[in-house]
Amino acid sequence: MTAPSATVENFRAIDVIRKKRDGRELSSAEIGALVRAYTDGKVPDYQVAAWLMAAVLRGMSRAETAALTDAMLHSGEVLDLSFLPVNKVDKHSTGGVGDKTSLVLAPLVAAAGIAVPMISGRGLGHTGGTLDKLESIPGFNVNLPLAKFRRVLETCGCAMTGQTAEIAPADRKLYALRDVTGTVESPYLICASIMSKKMAEGIDSLVLDVKTGSGAFMKTEKDAAFLAQLMVETGQRMGKNVVALLTDMDQPLGLMVGNALEVKEVIDVLRGAGPDDLRDLCIELAAWMLYLGKACSGVEEGKQQSLQLLQSGKALDKFRQMIELQSGDPRVLDDPRRLPQANHRVDVKATSSGYVSSFACEQVGTACVILGGGRERKEDSVDPAVGIVLQKKVGQPVSAGEPLATIHYNSEALAARASRLLTECIVISAERPGVNRPLVHQVIRSSGEAN
Amino acid sequence: MTAPSATVENFRAIDVIRKKRDGRELSSAEIGALVRAYTDGKVPDYQVAAWLMAAVLRGMSRAETAALTDAMLHSGEVLDLSFLPVNKVDKHSTGGVGDKTSLVLAPLVAAAGIAVPMISGRGLGHTGGTLDKLESIPGFNVNLPLAKFRRVLETCGCAMTGQTAEIAPADRKLYALRDVTGTVESPYLICASIMSKKMAEGIDSLVLDVKTGSGAFMKTEKDAAFLAQLMVETGQRMGKNVVALLTDMDQPLGLMVGNALEVKEVIDVLRGAGPDDLRDLCIELAAWMLYLGKACSGVEEGKQQSLQLLQSGKALDKFRQMIELQSGDPRVLDDPRRLPQANHRVDVKATSSGYVSSFACEQVGTACVILGGGRERKEDSVDPAVGIVLQKKVGQPVSAGEPLATIHYNSEALAARASRLLTECIVISAERPGVNRPLVHQVIRSSGEAN
Numbered sequence A, B: 001m002t003a004p005s006a007t008v009e010n011f012r013a014i015d016v017i018r019k020k021r022d023g024r025e026l027s028s029a030e031i032g033a034l035v036r037a038y039t040d041g042k043v044p045d046y047q048v049a050a051w052l053m054a055a056v057l058r059g060m061s062r063a064e065t066a067a068l069t070d071a072m073l074h075s076g077e078v079l080d081l082s083f084l085p086v087n088k089v090d091k092h093s094t095g096g097v098g099d100k101t102s103l104v105l106a107p108l109v110a111a112a113g114i115a116v117p118m119i120s121g122r123g124l125g126h127t128g129g130t131l132d133k134l135e136s137i138p139g140f141n142v143n144l145p146l147a148k149f150r151r152v153l154e155t156c157g158c159a160m161t162g163q164t165a166e167i168a169p170a171d172r173k174l175y176a177l178r179d180v181t182g183t184v185e186s187p188y189l190i191c192a193s194i195m196s197k198k199m200a201e202g203i204d205s206l207v208l209d210v211k212t213g214s215g216a217f218m219k220t221e222k223d224a225a226f227l228a229q230l231m232v233e234t235g236q237r238m239g240k241n242v243v244a245l246l247t248d249m250d251q252p253l254g255l256m257v258g259n260a261l262e263v264k265e266v267i268d269v270l271r272g273a274g275p276d277d278l279r280d281l282c283i284e285l286a287a288w289m290l291y292l293g294k295a296c297s298g299v300e301e302g303k304q305q306s307l308q309l310l311q312s313g314k315a316l317d318k319f320r321q322m323i324e325l326q327s328g329d330p331r332v333l334d335d336p337r338r339l340p341q342a343n344h345r346v347d348v349k350a351t352s353s354g355y356v357s358s359f360a361c362e363q364v365g366t367a368c369v370i371l372g373g374g375r376e377r378k379e380d381s382v383d384p385a386v387g388i389v390l391q392k393k394v395g396q397p398v399s400a401g402e403p404l405a406t407i408h409y410n411s412e413a414l415a416a417r418a419s420r421l422l423t424e425c426i427v428i429s430a431e432r433p434g435v436n437r438p439l440v441h442q443v444i445r446s447s448g449e450a451n
Helices: A013-021 A028-039 A045-058 A062-073 A101-110 A130-135 A146-156 A169-181 A187-199 A221-237 A259-270 A276-292 A299-311 A314-325 A361-371 A412-425 B013-021 B028-039 B045-058 B062-073 B101-110 B130-135 B146-156 B169-181 B187-199 B221-237 B259-270 B276-292 B299-311 B314-325 B361-371 B412-425
Strands: A089-093 A116-120 A158-162 A205-212 A241-248 A344-349 A354-359 A387-390 A403-409 A426-429 A440-446 B089-093 B116-120 B158-162 B205-212 B241-248 B344-349 B354-359 B387-390 B403-409 B426-429 B440-446
Touching: A013 A028, A013 A045, A013 B045, A013 B169, A028 A045, A028 A062, A028 A169, A045 A169, A045 A187, A045 B013, A045 B045, A045 B169, A062 A169, A062 A187, A062 A221, A089 A101, A089 A116, A089 A187, A089 A276, A101 A116, A101 A130, A101 A158, A101 A259, A101 A276, A101 A299, A101 A314, A116 A130, A116 A146, A130 A158, A130 A259, A146 A158, A146 A314, A158 A314, A169 A187, A169 B013, A169 B045, A187 A221, A205 A221, A205 A276, A221 A241, A221 A440, A241 A276, A259 A276, A259 A314, A259 A387, A276 A299, A276 A440, A299 A314, A344 A412, A354 A361, A361 A387, A361 A403, A361 A412, A403 A412, A412 A426, B013 B028, B013 B045, B028 B045, B028 B062, B028 B169, B045 B169, B045 B187, B062 B169, B062 B187, B062 B221, B089 B101, B089 B116, B089 B187, B089 B276, B101 B116, B101 B130, B101 B158, B101 B259, B101 B276, B101 B299, B101 B314, B116 B130, B116 B146, B130 B158, B130 B259, B146 B158, B146 B314, B158 B314, B169 B187, B187 B221, B205 B221, B205 B276, B221 B241, B221 B440, B241 B276, B259 B276, B259 B314, B259 B387, B276 B299, B276 B440, B299 B314, B344 B412, B354 B361, B361 B387, B361 B403, B361 B412, B403 B412, B412 B426
Parallel strands: A089 A205, A116 A158, A205 A241, B089 B205, B116 B158, B205 B241
Antiparallel strands: A241 A440, A344 A403, A354 A426, A387 A403, B241 B440, B344 B403, B354 B426, B387 B403
16 A cells, blocks of 8 residues: 655646546555645645546546545544454445435444444435434434544444544545536545545444445446445455445335434334334344454354344444433433424325336435435535335335325425425336345455455 | 527536536537636636546537637637728747747738738747747837737738737636646647637638647647647638648758747848748748738739748838837848847757758757746746757758757856757768658648648
8 A cells, every 4th residue: 555655756736637637547656645735735626626527537547546545544534443452343325315224233233342433424415414314313412523432432332423624634625626526426536535534434344335226326236336346445455344235225225214204213123123124234234244343254144143133122222322422312212202303294195006116216315305304505404303204115006095105394385395206206007016126236345256 | 600698597617517527518608608607707717627627538529619719709809900901811820949930921911911910929838939039129019909909000011919918818717727737738728729819810811830740739740630620610610711731840940949049030031031941831821821811813823922022022121110110129120130149159069970860849949948048937038049040950961070050048057958958859860861841741721621
């Protein structure tokens, strides 16, 4: 790996821009120098914008991607968790609709004796964010200083917080620039952004949940697999154990979409109940985390162990402990009505009979944004109470007039807009749809190996 | 053509960046909106930098190139020369070493009754600039306000000035950004930059001198022909008569390189003398200008006419008149020693016998920059007196110890550096080189037609 102190004599941003523009491979030292100079304010936005666009259109080699990740990682603080005498494992999802697995996984895996230091993000666009969900728990603090984060982690084995200014500041600055220069959609840049933040957590191993389907950023399995492979290889180059699961996002995960509603569903799963797809995916991801964290000798064993931790209430206890340590009100676990509640509910009804054949999944997320439960822009605030509860999922029969979903809302006008969108995006067909898409499409473990 | 007032509803720079990034064609209205918003300071540098890089790597269609040219043209003032009852023709060169044809052509073509409104640039890198050459004439003012420029043009038929703030301000701003973002080297952007400034001169017709060879920006004939074709088509789309000559820049044009030295050589040509290649190219370019300006019925007739205007002294008289009108000292024409003179001269001698087989032509220009006769950066000042006088050109025999070139210098240290570089860049071979490269490689007149 590049030493973060690698230097380039007479570094000039223009040379690095031209080299990438002409399709030549940059050295680790060149990438490191560019990232450092940008973070230090010595290279202006416009030069980095030109370089980013060249990187998007010319692509990056594996070595360049790892060097960029490394440079971004070392632009800030890297947590040293060596004082904890256990394995440290995290999970990261590329984002979807109704994806609340992080809230189950952190306490579940911590209950098995593995440390889970989870630094998460907020929702943007059609996808929800872990921090927004956690904040629907009254009092829950997602802005922990790193010292406090370490204490919570040490005490209960898991801690969940937002990205602080100390973690990968280069990513923060680069992401803001990418957002306004049309350079977000590059697997290389996405990989470096995700992996630099995850590596800063001081973990040994990482399980990646790469979503694919109509509700994911990567709509096609090919694009999702490419990104997954890239992240796995980058993690390996940086000396970490990384596994990526390509999982289905062609319909919302579970039944609930919206911050407080999703926490309620998380509590259901932590009580050993909850919808099958959500519970199954949590167990699958937890099993890989346990396996990489050496808490079991195989993934099947990890699944059994995870199921027991849910059924025994040990995972729920761990969640309770973390909520208390992060100043949240643990009584929501016993009485979910203490979570924010919307004032009104209305059903979206089927206009014909048949079977639910598919979801325009991204639009379900958008319907939640319309209700006020998500963000169109970073600076928007969210209403934790609103959301959507699906009454039907793909493959289920439905009669005309029967509810397809229930909207929880605080504004009649917004509910009407969300209702129209939901009516359009839940597709009913006369025929029963064919074989369901599997929950886990692929597992990607190392170069070229997929099973 | 795009009306300059074409608008895009809800214009967002990010949409235009993404569209170009994805290889889709932008509309004239989108390009117009982007250029206007940038010129007005409503779109930041970093968004335009990303767009420029996408345009470099994705390329631009003919319609996009013309729309960009048009938008840049209409970002500022377009001269209205309709008050002059004659045809208006200009010439533009893509730049080379020892290329002083503009100073011959403006008075020569004006002497034939055609108006030549010439807005020129300064030297940068290895190529010289018309304004720097003119300024070596004591008192000569190249910063004419547009009103004064029009008066000089009306009085003597030609006028030569620098780009004012009123002309194509979008080009000025875009060029400065391209210079620092690695987005200079794109034929589409080069075409729009050149053509927008030339179209602002209020001309009917334009002769383009596109240089190719080791001293040109376009080293290969293929690249030069592509740019020439693009500029000819863009001019035609904008309703102008445009012809491009691909001319040789594999060795310096004429014998003199350096500002005052080149003016001396210009005076020689205007007196009917001067080196063959320079005189022949001036006559060739003048003939095309006369032909497009309808002062003759064919290019051969134009050549005869041009030769007569040189031999009769009428072209020189016109130059004298323009120098007087632009506050210069016309006595330099009768006594070139009134031009700035370097304090010292030294010969660069051949280290072996044989034939001059080739020049690393760009390095001859660089040797002049080293002496102080050109600019490495825009803000550098130039020494008008220094330069290089070639004693040999390609194909000529040479004996060891014979002078290849004479350096005119004001600094021993700089002369020593220039001398070493010149020794390296004039190649001597034992065999006489084969057939000389022609002076004019191709004439490009309209879509696909080259003769």
